[in-house]
Amino acid sequence: HxxxxxxxxxxxxxxxxxxxxxxxxxxxxxxxxxxxxxxxxxxxxxxxxxxxxxxxxxxxxxxxxxxxxxxxxxxxxxxxxxxxxxxxxxxxxxxxxxxxxxxxxxxxxxxxxxxxxxxxxxxxxxxxxxxxxxxxxxxxxxxxxxxxxxxxxxxxxxxxxxxxxxxxxxxxxxxxxxxxxxxxxxxxxxxxxxxxxxxxxxxxxxxxxxxxxxxxxxxxxxxxxxxxxxxxxxxxxxxxxxxxxxxxxxxxxxxxxxxxxxxxxxxxxxxxxxxxxxxxxxxxxxxxxRPRRLKFAALAATVLLAISGISLTSYFSYHQYVNRRTSSKAPVVPEKSIAVLPFENLSNDREDVFFADGIQDDVLTKLAKIADLKVISRTSVMQYRGDRSMRQIGDALRVSHVLEGSVRKTGAWLHINVQLIDTRTDMHVWAEQYDRDLKEVFAIQSEIAQKVGQQLHAKISPAEKLAIERPPTADFTAFDLYSRAKNLVLEWSYRMSSKDNLPRAADLLNQALGHDPTFFQAHCQLAWIHDQLYALGFDRTPGRLELADAAIQAAFRIRPDGGEAHLARAGHLYRGYRDFDGALTELETAGKTLPNDARLFELKAYIERRRPGGNEEEALRDFERAIDRDPRNFLLLQQISLSYDHLRRYREEKSVFDRMLAINPNDVETKVDRAFVELDWKADTRPLHQTIDSMRVTNPSTMASIAGSRLLCALAERDPAAAKDALIALGDTPLNDDVVQFTRPFLKGLIARMMHDDEQARSAFSAVRGDQEKTIQAQPNYSPRLCVLGLIDAALGRKEEALREAKRAVELLPVEKDALSGIAMIKYLAMVAAWAGDKDLACEQLAIASRRPGSVSYGELKLMPFWDPLRGDPRFEKIVASLAPK
Missing domain, CATH: 1.10.510.10 (Transferase(Phosphotransferase) domain 1)
Structure with a gap:
């Protein structure tokens, strides 16, 4: 041959x-x-x-x-x-x-x-x-x-x-x-x-x-x-x-x-x-x-971002809801739009509320597979339990129809009642009752979704029909555990008050998978939780990423073409590896089978503001696209406010907090965040101080949840007694700034430093240094921890070590790798240099950080004791003036 x-x-x-x-x-x-x-x-x-x-x-x-x-x-x-x-x-x-x-x-x-x-x-x-x-x-x-x-x-x-x-x-x-x-x-x-x-x-x-x-x-x-x-x-x-x-x-x-x-x-x-x-x-x-100046590198990255983003943007623009832009005109409510409200639990067992929520969630998930419909995400609809006005719901969610229902489980028998209502007329379009064996619950969910699609005259493709008919699991116990986990995730936010929700949800999902190892959606949800715990710094170990990867691999083995699996992998690449291009590719694939999923736009927004060059404006557009599908999602609105904060567009940031308070007028943390805008914007602590004082009188139980803001207010006002009170209320919860976390012992040293109590400050920083070194040994490549160690060493007079640690943090997380966190590392290099006495380096790096989107604000530089070593330096004062309100 x-x-x-x-x-x-x-x-x-x-x-x-x-x-x-x-x-x-x-x-x-x-x-x-x-x-x-x-x-x-x-x-x-x-x-x-x-x-x-x-x-x-x-x-x-x-x-x-x-x-x-x-x-x-x-x-x-x-x-x-x-x-x-x-x-x-x-x-x-x-x-x-x-x-x-x-x-x-x-x-x-x-x-x-x-x-x-x-x-x-x-x-x-x-x-x-x-x-x-x-x-x-x-x-x-x-x-x-x-x-x-x-x-x-x-x-x-x-x-x-x-x-x-x-x-x-x-x-x-x-x-x-x-x-x-x-x-x-x-x-x-x-x-x-x-x-x-x-x-x-x-x-x-x-x-x-x-x-x-x-x-x-x-x-x-x-x-x-x-x-x-x-x-x-x-x-x-x-x-x-x-x-x-x-x-x-x-x-x-x-x-x-x-x-x-x-x-x-x-x-x-x-x-x-x-x-x-x-x-x-x-x-x-x-x-x-390396050979280029930063501003030219940022400009080039922005141009590349614009070019490389064309394909993905074109795909997302294909769906009609992307083209609806916020304008002065009232938004048009699509005829084929629906919100699936929480189903009422009529069973004697109050625990069956999770079962009813699971049925509602699965019906919603199935309807969301239909590209010809606009379906509101679960986060927004779960706020409408109990008595409600259909017209008001239609106006708030911008939908023409709602589906409501009730569930009664009696032994092995199941009674489900559903009604489809036109929110514009309050008229019933369709209703159905199902009295069947409990074993048929998953078939009933598919029937409801198909009937609703038909009533709304939606075009359903063969692939979408197959997705609607597919049961989530065959195990009722697994389904119940999964529903409980999703409710915990639903209640979670980036605030520390809900930090325990994610580990608890992960435990429930693992139990669910113990009953049904082929539960596709449980694997996808579990991967998201592991990635979130890693990204937020709760567990930055390789083992946490391996758990996420294992869940994703399991999901792909079960359903290789599943959009949720591609979405989970996109989040994994973004949160675990900062592989922004890979994540965008996975999002594009996920979008083909998840046409109504707000999470696609949410994740794309996160990527846009962190990609080399950073594009907060495009991120804002994607967040608003996500809000179109999930209009009452507090987490999304938090992120929109954060983007405006990065851009130093404080008036618009306040308007977002107003949107949030319109949804939940009694949300204490949102009220405090809104008042904090004045501190950042105008170096004015009075609105924040007054808001905190009001909370102390009217709702004293909330003092722990806003302790971080209380401490920052006290530091800005140079009030050591108030700072110590806030520190007690804070407990063991760290104070967050960007991606950097300050522990209680560090904050003790900071307060002593502000009071010019050098002996007490040295004692506090010496005591915390060993613990900080241990955390870095466990996670040696986690830049935020190095920033804190750099500040500690600078406070202890270890100038060379401090600068080396801060520069290492920038090297590990440069702006070319993550535009948002990279600028935070530059800010902290400036702070460490200031504490170490290198004013040239401090002013040089702070000037860079102040010109890019990020957390550096006029109020922070004007009032916070972090920057005291630079006060009086003309270069520093010029940077402060450049950020003053115009």
Whole structure:
């Protein structure tokens, strides 16, 4: 079937390369007349039938891998002498090893280009369960690119799957440098420490080998050397010889990434090829941004954002409700619009309210699958329990119809009554009663949704019909636990007063999944909770992300095309990895089956304001689009107010708080937040002070929930007695500022510092330093914790340590990685520098933070003791004046 090519003198075979595993030849497929690369495996690895079957199996797996950065395997066979061979794509080019030997080290950006292409190959292999096991420069081909890439290079990885078969064929009792089947200098610690054929090896082993390969490309040598496997293992446990990279002037972001890839513990490396790709993108952005001034980098990122956002924006604009903009005219209420109100529980058991809520929620969820309808989200409708005016509800939610109902559960029997009402006329459009066995509850929910769709003359596609008919679960206990968990999530907000809701909800969902492991929606909701706990800093450990990832993977196994699974993955990429582009791609997929889900626009808004360059204006538009589907969602309105705060558009921020108070006039925290606007805007503490005093008289039980605002007011007014009272009320709840959290012991030191009690301040900061260091040891890459440690060290006179910690926080979370949190890190670098006495650095960084959307405000700089070390400096006073109300 294949002929080997020979040179013109017909005496020497055209050999492409050779190694311990075998020899690769240039060959011709005699059937097609096309050139191929033919790998003939050494006889010592394929000398028996079992070994040959192993090679056949590995080749079959490798042949399934089709990717532009992988040399495709398309045939496996045996020679007449019993030697195994396989044919693969002939790559016209040279190996990376040959390139380095000929021309020396590659430029940094070329190395990153190679790394990204190999990482894409590994990501494709990961989907097929393939681990290369012998990734090195001689197994990576470099060819001239047809497409004009950034560096004119195209990479193709060869020999996928071969190393595992070779390793299994080795004599396990003779694992010396000579008999080791891979390449010790490029092998991961886990390869050298165990059987190289061990199935426990995963993509993280290949990531380590790629790290060594990148090192070789940068300096022409490997980081570790040895004559035996033991010597290599010992070398890997030592500190990386970073000095080898000095001649190449390798930038710090790339050195940091190499340290991560070459971690001895696989758990400390990027955990997937996709995660590695994300880190590579961040690394490239950081390196390319270094020579530019920040304002030009921000401008370029904004332009790129506008260009790259066209596709997604076009998709979201497809749905009619996106085109409804806030205007002076009364909004048109669509004819095909509906709100599903909470179903009344008529059972004697009050606990059955969760069962009734679950039925209402599932009917709403099914209706929301219909793209031809506008369906209001559950967050907004759950506020309408009990007596209600249908006209008022229609006006408030901007819908033409509502569905109300009641549920009575008696033993194994179920009675459900539903009514569809036109809110404009208060007329009943349709009503139905269902008296059936409890086992039929899920079928009833589907029937109701289909009937309502028909009554509203909605077009229902076959896929939407299938989604409506699909039951959420077959287990009633699981359904009840899931409904209880969703109610807890519904009551949750970013405020500390509801922080316990998420862990409690996670516990209920895990119980539900114990009853029904195939409960798709429970897995998706659980993933969201784990990601939220990680993102908010309650648990920043890799284990929390792994729990979220496990829930998402379970959801995809159950329903690979489920929109909720894609939405969960979008949130996971955003909250866990800041992979904004990946999250937007998942959102676009989710939107195809979740046409009414406000969460899509909500998440897109979060991404827009954090992407490089930051786009708070676009975020506001997306938040308003979400509000169109969820008009009484307090959390969404909180986020809109926050965006206006970042933009320092305080008048509009106050109007959002007015919208919130129109929904809930007695919400204490909203009243306080509204009064706080005057402090930020005009450096006026009087409205906030008066609001707090009023609460103390009329509703003293609320003092704990607003203790954080009380403390900030006291600090702004330089009132130590009030500050100490607020600190007592705050208890163990941390004070939040941006993403930074201040604990009670730190705040004691801050109050003492404000009072110029140096001895008490030093004592407090000394006491808290050890605890802060422990939190950083547990989460070493969490920038907000480093900011706090920087302030502590600055207060203790440890200037160098303080500045190093604050600069590290900025390095870990730059604006190129997260526009919003990155600016917060710059603000805190300025604050640490001020405390450490470096006024030049402080004013330089504060000037940057004050020009970008963020939390730096006129009132904060004018009044807060954090900035006292800069008072009187003309540069600082100029920054303060630039933020004063105009």
């Amino acid at each position: 294949y002929e080997l090519s020979v040179l013109s003198n017909e005496t020497t075979l055209w050999e492409l390369g050779r190694g311990a595993m075998g020899i690769t030849y240039h060959a011709v497929d005699i059937n097609l007349g096309s050139p191929v690369a033919l790998k003939v495996i050494s006889a010592r690895y394929s000398g028996n039938a079992r070994a040959r079957e192993r090679f056949r199996r590995e080749a079959r797996t490798a042949a399934q891998l089709r990717h532009p950065n992988v040399a495709t395997v398309f045939h496996f066979g045996e020679t007449s002498a019993g030697q195994c061979f396989y044919a693969m794509e002939l790559v016209e080019g040279e190996t990376l090893e040959a390139r380095i030997r000929r021309d020396g080290a590659l430029p940094v950006l070329a190395v990153l280009e190679v790394a990204e292409q190999v990482a894409r190959a590994l990501a494709a292999a990961e989907k097929h369960g393939l681990v290369h096991r012998d990734l090195k420069p001689s197994n990576i081909m470099l060819v001239a690119s047809d497409a004009d890439t950034a560096d004119g290079l195209t990479v193709k990885v060869i020999d996928f799957g071969l190393a595992k078969a070779v390793a299994a064929a080795e004599d396990k009792s003779n694992q010396t440098h000579v008999s080791f089947s891979g390449t010790p200098g490029f092998a991961s610690p886990e390869q050298l420490a165990s059987d190289p054929a061990d199935a426990a090896l995963d993509v993280r082993s290949d990531i380590y080998s790629l790290g060594v390969t990148l090192w070789y490309l940068l300096c022409g040598k490997m980081p570790f050397a040895g004559r035996t496997l033991k010597e290599f293992r010992d070398q890997q446990l030592r500190e990386l010889p970073v000095e080898q990279l000095a001649p190449a002037k390798v930038p710090a972001p790339l050195i940091g990434l190499l340290r991560s890839m070459l971690a001895t513990d696989p758990a400390k490396r990027p955990q997937s090829a996709r995660e590695l790709l994300t880190e590579l993108r961040y690394c490239r952005e950081a390196i390319e941004a």
